[in-house]
Amino acid sequence: xxxxxxxxxxxxxxxxxxxxxxxxxxxxxxxxxxxxxxxxxxxxxxxxxxxxxxxxxxxxxxxxxxxxxxxxxxxxxxxxxxxxxxxxxxxxxxxxxxxxxxxxxxxxxxxxxxxxxxxxxxxxxxxxxxxxxxxxxxxxxxxxxxxxxxxxxxxxxxxxxxxx
Amino acid sequence: xxxxxxxxxxxxxxxxxxxxxxxxxxxxxxxxxxxxxxxxxxxxxxxxxxxxxxxxxxxxxxxxxxxxxxxxxxxxxxxxxxxxxxxxxxxxxxxxxxxxxxxxxxxxxxxxxxxxxxxxxxxxxxxxxxxxxxxxxxxxxxxxxxxxxxxxxxxxxxxxxxxxxxxxxxxxxxxxxxxxxxxxxxxxxxxxxxxxxxxxxxxxxxxxxxxxxxxxxxxxxxxxxxxxxxxxxxxxxxxxxxxxxxxxxxxxxxxxxxxxxxxxxxxxxxxxxxxxxxxxxxxxxxxxxxxxxxxxxxxxxxxxxxxxxxxxxxxxxxxxxxxxxxxxxxxxxxxxxxxxxxxxxxxxxxxxxxxxx
Numbered sequence: 001x002x003x004x005x006x007x008x009x010x011x012x013x014x015x016x017x018x019x020x021x022x023x024x025x026x027x028x029x030x031x032x033x034x035x036x037x038x039x040x041x042x043x044x045x046x047x048x049x050x051x052x053x054x055x056x057x058x059x060x061x062x063x064x065x066x067x068x069x070x071x072x073x074x075x076x077x078x079x080x081x082x083x084x085x086x087x088x089x090x091x092x093x094x095x096x097x098x099x100x101x102x103x104x105x106x107x108x109x110x111x112x113x114x115x116x117x118x119x120x121x122x123x124x125x126x127x128x129x130x131x132x133x134x135x136x137x138x139x140x141x142x143x144x145x146x147x148x149x150x151x152x153x154x155x156x157x158x159x160x161x162x163x164x
Numbered sequence: 165x166x167x168x169x170x171x172x173x174x175x176x177x178x179x180x181x182x183x184x185x186x187x188x189x190x191x192x193x194x195x196x197x198x199x200x201x202x203x204x205x206x207x208x209x210x211x212x213x214x215x216x217x218x219x220x221x222x223x224x225x226x227x228x229x230x231x232x233x234x235x236x237x238x239x240x241x242x243x244x245x246x247x248x249x250x251x252x253x254x255x256x257x258x259x260x261x262x263x264x265x266x267x268x269x270x271x272x273x274x275x276x277x278x279x280x281x282x283x284x285x286x287x288x289x290x291x292x293x294x295x296x297x298x299x300x301x302x303x304x305x306x307x308x309x310x311x312x313x314x315x316x317x318x319x320x321x322x323x324x325x326x327x328x329x330x331x332x333x334x335x336x337x338x339x340x341x342x343x344x345x346x347x348x349x350x351x352x353x354x355x356x357x358x359x360x361x362x363x364x365x366x367x368x369x370x371x372x373x374x375x376x377x378x379x380x381x382x383x384x385x386x387x388x389x390x391x392x393x394x395x396x397x398x399x400x401x402x403x404x405x406x407x408x409x410x411x412x413x414x415x416x417x418x419x420x421x422x423x424x425x426x427x428x429x430x431x432x433x434x435x436x437x438x439x440x441x442x443x444x445x446x447x448x449x450x451x452x453x454x455x456x457x458x459x460x461x462x463x464x465x466x467x468x469x470x471x472x473x474x475x476x477x478x479x480x481x482x483x484x485x486x487x488x489x490x491x492x493x494x495x496x497x498x499x500x501x502x503x504x505x506x507x508x509x510x511x512x513x514x515x516x517x518x519x520x521x
Contacts, residue, residue, distance in 0.1 A: 003182055005169035005210050026170030026211065029198070049199050056265050063265040068195045072170055073215055117265060126264070138405035139263025 009072045016040075016084030024071045031055045031066030034081060042082035042112040046141075053140035056113035057081050063120035065139075082112035085119070095119050095157045102153035106144035114140045118154045127158035166201040172213045176220060176345050176384055182212045183380040184347060190214055190382060192235055193269040195262075196278050204289030205279065205298070220273070220384055223247060230388040234273025238262065238331065241272055251388050253395035253414045253517070254334040260399045261330040263406045273383040276332045276342075276358065277375065280325035280460070281408050282306055282314070296322040300372055312498040313410065316506070317459040318361025322371065324496060326457045327359050328408050334397055336462035337414040337454035340388045346381035353377065355386070356454075359461030374460060393418045393450070396516035398509045411506040412456035415513035419477065420449040445476040446518065453486075453514060455506050458493075465489040465510060477518040479511055486510045 012021045015038070024033060031048075034040045034057070046052035048067045055066035058080040085093040092100070095118045105111045117140045121127050126136035133154045134147070142150060168189075173179035182188045189208035191197050192215055200206035214220060220235040223244045230250050232241060241247050242259035262270060279285065284305045285297050294302035306314055307324050314324040335342075335355040342353045353376050365373040377383070393416035401407040424444045451472040455463040468489035475481050486507050493503045 003171035003173065003178055003212065005171045005182075005212075007167065007169045009170055025167070027165045027167055027201070029165070049202065050195055050262075050266055053263065053265060062268045064268050065195075065265050068193075068198055068266065068269055070191075070194060070198070073191075073194065073213065075172075121264065124264075135405050136264050139265045 011071050011075050013071075013074045013076065014078040016080060022071075026070070026072055028071045029067055030057065030059075030064075030069040030071055030074060030079065033071045034066060034079075040081050040083050044109055044112060046109070051141075052110070052113075053117060054110050054113040056116045056140060058116055058120060061120070061123065063117050080116070082115055085115060093119070094161050095122070095154070098153040098157040098160075099150070102149045102156060103146075104149040104153040105142075105146050110140060110142045110144075114142065114150055118150075118157065121154060122158045122161065127154050130155065133158075165198065166204075166207070168201070168209055168211045170211050170213065172216055174217075176214070176217055176382060179212050179214050179217070180345050180347060180380065180382050182210065183382065185210065186379060188212055192271040192274050193237065195266055195270045196274060199286075200279070202288070203286060205286075214382070225390075226387070228390045230390060231385060232272060232388070233385045234383045235271050238267035238270050238272065238275065239264065241331075242267070250390050250392075251334070251338055251395070253337060253397045253416060254331060254340075254388070256395075256397035257330040257334040257399075257412075257414065260397065272331060272386065276329050276335070276355075276383070277377070278327075278329055279374075281328045282325040284309070285325060297325070297372070307496070310498065311496045312501075313457075314496055314499060315361075315459050316493045316495045316499060316502050317463055318363045318461070319459070319494075319496070320362040320366055320371075322366070323362045323460075325362075325460060327374075327460050327462070328457060330397070330399060330409065330412060330456060332359065333412055333454050333456035333462040334414045335386060335388075336464060337416060337452050338388050338391065338395075339452075340386045342377075342383050343385045343387065344377065344381045345384050346378060350384070352387075356462065356464055361460045364461075391416060393452075394517045394519055396513045398513040398516065399456075400505055400509050409457040411458055411502055411509050413453060413506065413509035413513035414456070414462075415451065415453040415510070415517040417448055417477070417514055417517040417519075418450045419518055420447045420474075445478045445481075445520075448472045448475050448477055448514075448518065451514060451517075453510050455510060458502060458506050468510070472514075477515065477520050479515065482511045482514050483507065486514075 044054040046054035050065045050068045188210040220233045222233045238258040242255045247255045293305040340355040395416045397414045399412045
């Protein structure tokens with residue numbers, strides 16, 4: 001069977017718990033779509049080449065770079081951004097609460113990506129100790145260098161809600 | 165980013181059919197292709213998505229082989245018990261590559277097809293300087309400029325770039341085979357021959373070629389012969405995590421359990437406590453070792469592999485063996501340090517693979 005190539009593609013996915021269907025240009029990245037089309041600006045565009053991690057989101061619970069993911073590759077998947085972390089009642093996610101308590105940021109630009117990455121890091125079981133957090137959080141650059149506080153926050157949140 | 169038309173493949177064959185049109189690229193994870201489109205490195209008008217093909221997924225034992233599907237991500241491979249048991253160097257190489265979030269997207273099929281990290285190559289078009297890979301025949305700005313991270317084997321005046329893949333080094337060391345599907349059917353390519361140096365490509369009359377994969381062919385997976393050898397992957401880099409290798413080394417070692425160095429030789433006089441301990445180092449029965457980021461291909465040290473059986477597993481004994489096997493290195497003016505660094509990485513990988521501290 002010959003495949004049908006199109007520049008506009010219909011995609012159905014779940015975004016922060018809500019099902020939606022959209023039509024996108026095939027080349028649209030998940031990051032650009034979230035920020036420009038949907039208006040969710042939590043995921044940040046830092047390097048736009050997979051080097052900084054500020055665009056980290058969860059796809060089916062796995063952390064990924066929004067700038068290296070096409071929307072068309074998310075067909076049938078569930079995407080979580082920082083806007084979907086807190087409860088509907090506004091209660092912060094334990095990882096968000098830990099970042100606030102440990103002052104795990106300065107300018108805050110990398111924080112949404114750090115938070116999503118930390119949620120996945122804990123769920124994966126990679127937040128056992130200082131060394132594993134530093135290794136498994138290395139994909140999120142913080143140019144204010146709040147790394148000690150970020151590490152402490154991830155470890156504290158992991159103690160509260162351990163992963164697998 | 166470059167505009168393109170998109171289709172989802174329903175079978176591997178349907179994807180290969182679309183590749184008959186040279187303006188078609190495959191996307192799996194996309195961590196390389198999207199950046200190529202941004203920089204103008206790839207010029208495809210059509211993209212075929214193989215990401216939904218379950219036939220290319222999975223990690224399983226297949227008789228004496230370990231079979232890894234092309235769509236297995238680096239994180240899946242790095243943490244899979246079958247891989248950590250039978251191919252520890254590959255698991256380690258996968259987990260030392262990129263970052264946790266890139267490893268969730270990047271697949272082992274695409275990883276070995278990544279292009280060099282040479283900054284003169286990875287710049288946005290139009291390139292303000294000559295680069296042979298971007299504009300064939302234009303010359304190598306790196307050779308005339310900065311080249312401390314570049315090749316010490318197999319380079320030419322046209323290009324001095326290295327292949328940066330970590331998993332490729334382990335696959336070449338472990339004698340993995342790539343399963344490939346093309347218009348003429350399926351075939352296998354040994355991973356120790358998969359990549360080409362600039363000199364090999366030039367000698368074959370195809371100076372732009374970087375791999376033995378033919379246009380229109382798709383990697384569907386890999387097969388690794390089962391191994392009980394101790395293994396290690398040593399990656400030397402400028403920061404402890406999330407960085408490309410300056411050099412790397414993959415090794416597999418089987419120890420000779422029947423005799424320790426010198427200990428069973430009855431002609432040797434007994435020595436003091438210190439001497440006996442030193443002589444107690446195990447000897448190597450068989451070893452494999454490959455270097456990474458020293459050439460445009462993983463660099464098996466075949467001369468060393470021939471010499472290593474019988475060699476004691478000590479830094480002192482291994483170092484001259486590796487040195488002899490690297491005697492044909494031709495460093496560039498700024499990267500002589502890579503010869504020493506690669507030698508030491510190979511020795512460290514062998515020691516770790518053999519279980520020495």
